[in-house]
Every structure is written in C-alpha cells, then in structure tokens.
Amino acid sequence: MRGLLYIVILFVVTGCGYSGTGHAVLDEAQRLMSGDPVAAFERLNSIDVSELGDSATMARWALLYSEAMVANRLSSPTDTIVNIAVDYYGSHRRYDEFNRASKLKALIAANENKDALATALYLQKEKEFMLYKERVKREQVVFAGLIVLLFAAGVIVWMHQRLKLKSLQNETLVAEASGLKNMVDAYGKDMGRLEETLYGLLENRFALIDSLCQTYYEAQGTRIERKAIVEKVKSEIEAVRNDSFHDMEQAVNDCRGNILVRVRKIYPDIKPADYQLAVYMACGLSTRTVSLLLGESVDVVYKRKSRLKSRLKAVSGTSDADILSIF
Structure with a gap:
C-alpha cells in the first residue's frame, strides 16, 4: 500500500x-x-x-x-x-x-x-x-x-480491519460464553450440593419417622408404650441438639444463600445461644420445637426472638428482609 x-x-x-x-x-x-x-x-x-x-x-x-x-x-x-x-x-x-x-x-x-x-x-x-x-x-x-x-x-485493508473487528467481537462473545458456562457449571455444582443436602435431610427425616414407628410398633399393646415413645422422642431431640446442629447450619446456608454467614458478618459479637436460636428459626422450626431443643419455655423463646431481631436491626443499620424473615 x-x-x-x-x-x-x-x-x-x-x-x-x-x-x-x-x-x-x-x-x-x-x-x-x-x-x-x-x-x-x-x-x-x-x-x-x-x-x-x-x-x-x-x-x-x-x-x-x-x-x-x-x-x-x-x-x-x-x-x-x-x-x-x-x-x-x-x-x-x-x-x-x-x-x-x-x-x-x-x-x-x-x-x-x-x-x-x-x-x-x-x-x-x-x-x-x-x-x-x-x-x-x-x-x-x-x-x-x-x-x-x-x-x-x-x-x-477495509476487509482486514473488518475481519479483525469481527474476530475481536467473536473473542468477546466466546469470553462471555465461557463466563456463562462457568456460571452454569458453578450453579450446577451448587444445585448438586443442595440436592445432596436435601436428600440427606429427607433421608434423616424418614429415618427418624422409621425409628419412631419401630418404637411404636415394638411397644404397641404394652403398658410401657407411652413411656417408650416419649423416651425415644427425647433421645431424638437430644441428638438433634447435640449432633445435628452443624448439619442444620450448613443446610440453611446452602438453601438460603449463606444467610447465617451474613448474620455473623453484620453481628460478629452474637452470643452462641442467640446464634443457636437463629439457626433453629432459619430451619423453619416452630416455637414449641425450638423451646424443646433449647430446653426453655415458649414464652422465653418468644422474648429471645424479639430481642435478637431488634439487635440485628440495630447493628445492621438497615432492615435486611431476608435475615429478618427468619423471625
């Protein structure tokens, strides 16, 4: 030229x-x-x-x-x-x-x-x-x-510039497609982990039902029926309180967008007892169930819920609807 x-x-x-x-x-x-x-x-x-x-x-x-x-x-x-x-x-x-x-x-x-x-x-x-x-x-x-x-x-020259521009556009599209693919892969992994967690929770729930049914069947027709069932329920509650807390915490974070991680972030000085209450509430457990797991009365649980909600509002400086929805 x-x-x-x-x-x-x-x-x-x-x-x-x-x-x-x-x-x-x-x-x-x-x-x-x-x-x-x-x-x-x-x-x-x-x-x-x-x-x-x-x-x-x-x-x-x-x-x-x-x-x-x-x-x-x-x-x-x-x-x-x-x-x-x-x-x-x-x-x-x-x-x-x-x-x-x-x-x-x-x-x-x-x-x-x-x-x-x-x-x-x-x-x-x-x-x-x-x-x-x-x-x-x-x-x-x-x-x-x-x-x-x-x-x-x-x-x-014009065709060369046009092809060069087209190549850059194609590279941009490929990069965007790669980014979307990575997002889809990450989403797939998250979904797989959530699915695995849900299957585990479902299996545990059915295992609990199966265990209670076995106890009821074995004790049926005897004078110790009620006592056996009550003892079994107590033991399961104790197991949830002591052994399943970490699994419940992980399941809540996986299923609700790390909501408990956000609670700790905005309120790093939260007491262990209050954090335990937040985990149970985030699991969707009823107040009566929470009272059994914590070993406190229903009225006390209601008051603790109200105080914890107020503290979270105060420390965050704004109302996080997702976090406050657990209460």
Whole structure:
C-alpha cells in the first residue's frame, strides 16, 4: 500500500518537474516572438514535445509554434501541429485562442515558402507528438491501474480491519460464553450440593419417622408404650441438639444463600445461644420445637426472638428482609 503511494507521488513529481521547465521555455519564446521570431522558433524547436506534461501545455506549444512559422514565413508539410491547437481550444471553448489558431492555419496553408530544415524540424516535432500521445495513453493505463490497485488495497485493508473487528467481537462473545458456562457449571455444582443436602435431610427425616414407628410398633399393646415413645422422642431431640446442629447450619446456608454467614458478618459479637436460636428459626422450626431443643419455655423463646431481631436491626443499620424473615 505504501509502495503504491510512493510510485504515484514519484510519477506526479516527475511530470510536474518537466512541465515547469516547458512552461519557462514557452514563456521565453512568447516574449521573443515579436522582436526575434527566429530565436523564438529555435526555442520552440528545443522543446522535446514528447515530454510535455499535459494537453494544455501541448496546445500552447502548438499555437506558438504555428505563430513562429507564420512570423518566419514558413510553410508546413501537414496541418498536424496547428490542428493540435485548433482541436484543443475548440473542444474547451476557448474561442480567442481557437480563432487565433484557425487564422494561423489559413496563413500557413497560404504560405508557399518551403524550407528543408524547417520541414525536417516540423516532421521531427510530429514524431515527438506521436510519442507524446503514446506516452499519455500509457500513463492513462498506468494511472487507471494504480487507481484500481489503490482501490483494491483499500478494500483489502477495509476487509482486514473488518475481519479483525469481527474476530475481536467473536473473542468477546466466546469470553462471555465461557463466563456463562462457568456460571452454569458453578450453579450446577451448587444445585448438586443442595440436592445432596436435601436428600440427606429427607433421608434423616424418614429415618427418624422409621425409628419412631419401630418404637411404636415394638411397644404397641404394652403398658410401657407411652413411656417408650416419649423416651425415644427425647433421645431424638437430644441428638438433634447435640449432633445435628452443624448439619442444620450448613443446610440453611446452602438453601438460603449463606444467610447465617451474613448474620455473623453484620453481628460478629452474637452470643452462641442467640446464634443457636437463629439457626433453629432459619430451619423453619416452630416455637414449641425450638423451646424443646433449647430446653426453655415458649414464652422465653418468644422474648429471645424479639430481642435478637431488634439487635440485628440495630447493628445492621438497615432492615435486611431476608435475615429478618427468619423471625
């Protein structure tokens, strides 16, 4: 891409350099035309027409060359050079120069003074003009090719940038998908752990029911039936109080978004007895059940619940509906 730009710049600079030199010679020839037409004619013949930069400069040279021939009373073997000026100025609607070129054409045709050297120079300039036309045609082809190449390069760069942007977007989407997958995996693990916990709690509950039913069945019809059942219930309550507290705490945190962890965070100085009460309440146990587990009366449990709720409100500075809902 950069190489193509350098080629175009070099091409333009080279053409402009010679065009500037040609203009200087034409200005000098025009200045000499009225006082020394021979010198003006020589200056015009010194220009390599095939190297002129554009059609406007070529038309000006042809007009001055024809004027120099008339001023020197020379005839031309053809109308090629004067027609360059006539055609250019006519097509560009520059009527002053067009009329001037047309008059010069008529004067040259009327002049019968033939000069061998002038004729040879004229034919040489015709050849140079033909070379100029071929060069212009080649330059047009090259310029068109450069335009096509620049356009193609621009399209390639645009496509590359678009693909790069698309790649970045795809990477972003992949990263988001990976993040979502990790979240789903983590959620799946949490669900698996909760499911395992719930199965464990369900199994324990059925085991407790089974144990009570076995005790009732074995004691049924005897005088010690009531006593056996009561003793069994007492032993199960004691087991829950002493052995199952940690499992209950873990189950509550798993099922209720670490609610007990949040309780400890906002109230780090909570007493063990109050924390035990919070765990039982978070399990959804009734006040009577909590009173049995704590070994306190129902009225005492109600009062402790109220005090603990007030303390949690005070230390948190705001009402956490999730935490307060356990009371």
